[in-house]
Amino acid sequence: xxxxxxxxxxxxxxxxxxxxxxxxxxxxxxxxxxxxxxxxxxxxxxxxxxxxxxxxxxxxxxxxxxxxxxxxxxxxxxxxxxxxxxxxxxxxxxxxxxxxxxxxxxxxxxxxxxxxxxxxxxxxxxxxxxxxxxxxxxxxxxxxxxxxxxxxxxxxxxxxxxxxxxxxxxxxxxxxxxxxxxxxxxxxxxxxxxxxxxxxxxxxxxxxxxxxxxxxxxxxxxxxxxxxxxxxxxxxxxxxxxxxxxxxxxxxxxxxxxxxxxxxxxxxxxxxxxxxxx
Amino acid sequence: xxxxxxxxxxxxxxxxxxxxxxxxxxxxxxxxxxxxxxxxxxxxxxxxxxxxxxxxxxxxxxxxxxxxxxxxxxxxxxxxxxxxxxxxxxxxxxxxxxxxxxxxxxxxxxxxxxxxxxxxxxxxxxxxxxxxxxx
Numbered sequence: 001x002x003x004x005x006x007x008x009x010x011x012x013x014x015x016x017x018x019x020x021x022x023x024x025x026x027x028x029x030x031x032x033x034x035x036x037x038x039x040x041x042x043x044x045x046x047x048x049x050x051x052x053x054x055x056x057x058x059x060x061x062x063x064x065x066x067x068x069x070x071x072x073x074x075x076x077x078x079x080x081x082x083x084x085x086x087x088x089x090x091x092x093x094x095x096x097x098x099x100x101x102x103x104x105x106x107x108x109x110x111x112x113x114x115x116x117x118x119x120x121x122x123x124x125x126x127x128x129x130x131x132x133x134x135x136x137x138x139x140x141x142x143x144x145x146x147x148x149x150x151x152x153x154x155x156x157x158x159x160x161x162x163x164x165x166x167x168x169x170x171x172x173x174x175x176x177x178x179x180x181x182x183x184x185x186x187x188x189x190x191x192x193x194x195x196x197x198x199x200x201x202x203x204x205x206x207x208x209x210x211x212x213x214x215x216x217x218x219x220x221x222x223x224x225x226x227x228x229x230x231x232x233x234x235x236x237x238x239x240x241x242x243x244x245x246x247x248x249x250x251x252x253x254x255x256x257x258x259x260x261x262x263x264x265x266x267x268x269x270x271x272x273x274x275x276x277x278x
Numbered sequence: 279x280x281x282x283x284x285x286x287x288x289x290x291x292x293x294x295x296x297x298x299x300x301x302x303x304x305x306x307x308x309x310x311x312x313x314x315x316x317x318x319x320x321x322x323x324x325x326x327x328x329x330x331x332x333x334x335x336x337x338x339x340x341x342x343x344x345x346x347x348x349x350x351x352x353x354x355x356x357x358x359x360x361x362x363x364x365x366x367x368x369x370x371x372x373x374x375x376x377x378x379x380x381x382x383x384x385x386x387x388x389x390x391x392x393x394x395x396x397x398x399x400x401x402x403x404x405x406x407x408x409x410x411x412x413x
Contacts, residue, residue, distance in 0.1 A: 140413075163413035165286060170413050185412070186285065186314060194287035236410060247281050247410050 012037035018110070022064055035224045036064065040110075042223045045069035045132040047120055047148055049096035051203065052138030052162050054086035055212030056219070061104040061111045063220055068104065069132055070097040071116040083205035120144060122267035125151040134219055137161040138212070142189035143270035149174065149182035150267055153258045160218045160230075162211045164203050169211035169237040172230050172249070173218045176258060179231035184252040189270055207239055281408040282354060282380055282396045284308065284315040289411045293392050295320035296358035296384040305331040307338075308354040308382060309345050315353055330369070331357045354396065356382035363387065364395040366404050374399035380407055 014022075014033065018040075025031045025039070042065050046053045049072040060068055076087040076099050084096075091099035097115035104113050116128055120139075125147060129135050135157050137148045145161065152159040152174060159174040161182065174181050214235065221227045234247045257264045288308070295318075296304040305323050310316040319341050325332040345352060355376065359367075364385030366374070374381060377400045385393035396409040 165413050168286070168411070168413060185283070186316065187311075188316070190285045190287045190316075194285070194291060234412065236412070245408070245410070247283070247408075 043067040043132045046136040048138035049100045051208035059216035069114040083208045162215045167239040180249045181258040281410040302326040303331040305357040354380040358384040364393040
């Protein structure tokens with residue numbers, strides 16, 4: 001048995017098994033026992049148990065994040081298995097949140113996985129995210145991205161947003177009240193007809209691992225309070241050229257949702273005509 | 279911020295227009311606010327050759343009027359180079375009449391993987407700007 005302390009106060013007891021499991025974290029000066037205790041006490045919700053949700057959830061489970069919520073109402077199909085690494089041929093037809101829960105539990109039984117078997121909407125999102133510290137957007141469609149952005153700004157929840165398409169990926173971290181939000185980048189989503197269908201456009205499967213791992217890293221940095229999150233930045237990854245670019249995205253004081261005089265004060269569902277979670 | 283930001287869907291719309299006009303040059307307007315593109319106007323080329331473009335004046339006036347009415351700016355003017363690299367030609371530089379706009383060139387030497395570059399052209403001085411596609 002060992003203990004983590006903050007300001008002389010004992011905050012957590014580690015079992016022998018936890019000490020062994022998280023030893024590579026605990027020996028990092030930036031993490032230590034206190035940092036690992038923060039990770040174990042953290043509550044993170046992931047929107048989408050698909051391409052991005054799988055690696056994000058997998059790595060956060062391995063890291064020991066104490067409570068992980070998964071939101072998805074889709075079932076596993078064979079075409080998902082090229083990139084959605086928490087699912088398998090044995091879970092085809094099963095709800096993705098249940099399939100992922102099974103996989104994550106096998107990796108780390110200590111983690112409390114909460115399966116939200118719902119499609120995220122303006123009617124349920126605030127109620128779901130209120131119980132979590134950090135939100136991860138693993139969706140790849142504009143209605144969800146804008147809905148999650150607006151809900152996180154309104155509920156003041158940090159958001160780590162990722163997207164993938166073809167050979168490209170991007171990640172950004174939104175900290176309401178401190179940095180930009182997605183509407184500071186583009187005030188409105190593009191028209192539905194212009195957005196390539198996820199099924200038609202395709203995606204290189206391993207791209208989900210790159211982008212999902214970056215998202216998981218951002219989450220752990222936020223939990224630990226270490227490093228520089230992708231605040232006011234958009235990290236863009238071009239897999240064909242093997243290039244990462246960090247684009248500055250300043251906070252827009254006139255932003256419709258996070259600006260000084262917001263004009264969007266209620267959640268909007270832009271759903272019709274767009275594709276579903278990747 | 280100096281990058282020109284554009285959603286993948288809009289970039290694809292621009293490239294589709296350029297491919298449709300091949301082997302001649304294509305042209306159009308990227309509209310939006312600041313450096314962010316929120317609308318693409320594919321335009322007719324009044325001088326359709328593989329080495330020149332000239333926007334239909336009536337069409338251009340109609341688009342400019344629409345932009346003014348909607349509070350949008352002409353963020354960039356795009357055209358294609360069907361047979362040459364995505365760099366402004368001498369003619370492109372001499373006809374760059376809008377210093378407040380950027381000039382985007384879609385190079386179609388490899389039509390499968392077009393090269394897209396953005397430039398500011400002010401008083402004959404060409405400076406490349408990052409053309410960033412977001413998802």
